[in-house]
Amino acid sequence: MPDPNHYQVIIVGGRPAGATLAARLGQAGLRVLLLERTTLPSRPAVSSPAIYACTMRLLDEIGADEADYARQTPKLRRWVYEIRDDFRTVNQVPEVWGRDYGYAIDRARFDDALWRLAARSPSVTARQGFSVTDLLWEGERVAGVVGKAAGGGEERFTGDLVVGADGRFSLVAAKVKAASHDVRTDLPTSLYYAYWRGVESYDGTGPCVQIYGPGYGLGFLLMDSADDTCAVVTEGQSAVLDPDQRGGAEAMYMGLLQQHPQLWRRLKHAERVTTVRGMKKVGNLYRQAGGPGWALVGDAYHQVDPIDGQGVFDAVFTARVLAQAILAYTRGEQTWPQALAAYDTEARAETFPMYRETLNRVQRELYTRHSDWAFKTWLRWISQDPVYKRRLALLITRGIPAEGWLPSSVFFGALARGAWGDVKRLWRRDEPALAS
Ligand SMILES: Cc1cc2nc3c(=O)[nH]c(=O)nc-3n(C[C@H](O)[C@H](O)[C@H](O)COP(=O)(O)OP(=O)(O)OC[C@H]3O[C@@H](n4cnc5c(N)ncnc54)[C@H](O)[C@@H]3O)c2cc1C
8 A cells, every 4th residue: 555645756835836847747647745835826925027928838838827827917018118318118029939928927826826737637736834844864865854734733745756846045955955056146136026006007008017227226117917906126236225224125115216207107196005025135046956865946946136037937947847857767767866967957058048148137237337428329229229129038038049149240230220320310410219
């Protein structure tokens, strides 16, 4: 008689990484225990809500229902960038994998839809409100978990594998003493956000993402989201967005929004419907992918600055690759060390070039002080250039590889086209093109 408390895979954490991993393994018939500390639907501790077609394509593979996870959520087809009063540019979301839009999803709804998808597989046991407190060991190998449900006694489960899908402060990673690498602490950023209702439309022509840059140190995003709400986010250098120096997170957040008429014009008659949440010094790192009897996935494995909104993609992508590795192992096609090495190599090949680019963007957009002249000339020329804009949009939506996304021919071509445009306008005695 098989032990009812033994599973092929125990997954700690049931949001994007854990739930999609469980769904994939469950659909392949593996006996999986999925454990989540919180109860769903609920928002994750801290996250803003941008997702793109690249993420939805991975969700299509496991049968996630877009009408469910993006219920009452407007499709976002354009990003509008405004840089001080110097210029404005509109970038269309390009069509990749059959979708020409993204969402600012309601993470409570999204995470719950993925959880329910995983729990539908007959071979998946999904328990929420259950906190894992420790790991079980057989010598050097992780052999299971210990934990408890709210108000319940201690319970123990054994597994052939234990996966930490338990986010950036992963208990599994801490217990196995997973080594970190490629850690970047040189560009610390912090991010604060809240949801609002009754926010004035950007320009009366439909939903969008408004991105406003006041020039140095921080930026803002207003994203039309589910149920007529708008996610209003500010991200900046940690030294600039420091609630301890600015009277607390609420006062800092409200004060910053009120200082910028480009944002406040949309918010002044709106109601803030959530508290201000945020995170100081968001981490940038990779962790060891796994070891004897264990693996890490999603944020537990890799964390990156949220400026490009890539975290959910990385979570569901690494879950997909880890599922392949676990299946190769359980089918006897690979040993666990071989499967783990293949997982780490493939996960890194997809995520590392983007990691580097995201941090380059943090450096350029939040940590570089540009002169007035630069904003009015070459930064405007590049930002408004159609070829540059399309490549940037394809980078963010993972429609082109991050490696080499901006060839020098595009960069210098954009400069030349912008400068030439200004020369022609000067010749005609027109105003410079402040909007495009
Ligand atoms: C400020 C900020 C803004 C962001 N904005 C975006 C964005 O716009 N777009 C985007 O794509 N990404 C964004 N991200 C990143 C994104 O939130 C994460 O990459 C994503 O949520 C990772 O999913 P995950 O499943 O790995 O971890 P999580 O979503 O963190 O889920 C981990 C789960 O594990 C559970 N857990 C933890 N410990 C235990 C335990 N001991 N026992 C049981 N359960 C446990 C937790 O309760 C949690 O539900 C942002 C991140 C931050 C910090």
